[in-house]
Amino acid sequence: MVTCLFYLKKYRISTIAAILMMLIELSVELIQPLIISKMIDGGIRNGDLSIVLQWGGFLAVCSIIAFVSGILSSFYASHVSQGFAYDLREQLYEKVQSYSLSVFDRFAASSLITRLTNDVTQLQNTVFMGLRIMMRAPLLVIGSVVMAFVVHAKLALLLTLTVPVLLIFLLVVVKKAGNLFRMVQVKLDTANGVIQENLIGMRLIRVYGRMKFETERFARSSQELMVRTITALRLTELTMPIILLIMNAGILAVLWFGQVKISLGEATMGEVVAIVNYSLRTTGALSVFSMIVVNFSRARASAQRIADALETDSNLLGVTDGNLTTYTMNGAVTFEHVTFQYPDTAAAVLHDISFETKPGTTVAIMGATGAGKTSLVGLIPRLYEQNAGVIKIDGTDISTLNTEYLRDSIGYVPQEIILFTGTIRENIAWGKEDATLDEIIEAAKLAQIHDTIIQFPLGYDTILGQKGVNLSGGQKQRLTIARALVRKPCILLLDDSTSALDVRTEASLLQALRNISCTTFLITQKISSTLHADLILLLEDGSLLAQGSHEELIADCALYQRIYESQFESRRDSHVEGVK
């Protein structure tokens, strides 16, 4: 909570203004019963109209002041709460952006979305309520009790007796409700996660006819959310009737002893009315507490979740920035006895990997699924840090390089195709913010997608995504390759990025890549992609089973021979089938 409240500091002047206005509104409200008692005792009971008008006028002025200060207080409170939520959301977003992948893996994406949206909104509402009601309610209680003592100490004592009982009760509820609402937010994460998966996997769900299954899965998580929310709300709903019960008992006591005191001449009618009035105001303020309790309990749970995300060390694996920010990079990558294990896995996923590449060459990485291919290329831009061994570029240990500089020199095309809503031009330029149209076209030509783009009526200005054209899997792959190439990278990492390309297009792409001075790491399952590679790395269960050129592996490596034969034979068979 404290971590989050720190973001209020920037709005201290508006906060003070909101509180000040609220205090004026409150003070005026507290004076009103006193004025009414004066009207009754001095004017109504004596039949003196001038005194009634005098106090009545004063009451009207007080009401106007309360009205105006209430509006101003709301104005400042909403300014503070909106600004606070904006800053907090921005900070949290920036923090999430700074997470290393190992930290990112720890939080589910749906949970981060809930924290950035729903949790921040909970806090925003609480700040607003805090400034308008939360502080007002306890102050109104204290003020009413004090004023009641000013009016008639003995009768006020009856009112005071109820307050500690109520406070203890409220503290217990806040604590219990906080835990219950934390569970509500966790269930909200799950429901968001299911929605996210369903929307992303809509095509798959349709093809597999899993609509009913997925609808039921969502209904289950939605129901769990509802049950948790109801459980939490039930507890907080109890607060209002219990508060009213205790307070009404207090008012009854005031009325009972009040009429005794009036008959004994120890209190006036106006004084009893004033005390009852203060008791009613205290009851009103305390009944608002039930709402505050719900809100505060939710906010506490949300604040904890936001603080967790904000206070998490962005860099669990300790990828520290080196100082070297510039040198002429040629792209000769060397792995020396590199071993790597993810923070959450029981064993290493890469064992003692050593190889050496020359600048501008093509390195094909092959291996069964889960062999460690993606993990290996992820170490080059330092998405993760190896546990042992050294990775060098042109003989320089990459840990001595400034990470930003290192990544600027690398083009990375991940396995999962990610395109953004916007034009083709914007999607390619995403790789290099200041890319000119010529650079974009050059990258598209290299990626073998230029001819396709110019066939669209709007060419490079064609909009992609929901409002625009949909590309085929292979076209999308080439577009993401163009995005990597527009950076003019020294090292290009293609993680299975040519899988959807036909043999001819892939061959043209690889030929084009050979013509630019860029060391290309190509994760692939296709022998056709490895045929002309300068170096092939064959991984098995995280170990480098063999390395060399196609000719060397075909001569020495049984596994490579088997892969070659299986793919070569299937191609020959399909060719023969075609001839028949």
Ligand SMILES: Nc1ncnc2c1ncn2[C@@H]1O[C@H](COP(=O)(O)OP(=O)(O)OP(=O)(O)O)[C@@H](O)[C@H]1O
């Ligand atoms: N973020 C991660 N956290 C923990 N373990 C991971 C993570 N990513 C991958 N792994 C594990 O590391 C091992 C190697 O995975 P990797 O993705 O590198 O294999 P791959 O050869 O690229 O597989 P594929 O061809 O299926 O993409 C696997 O056992 C996988 O379960």
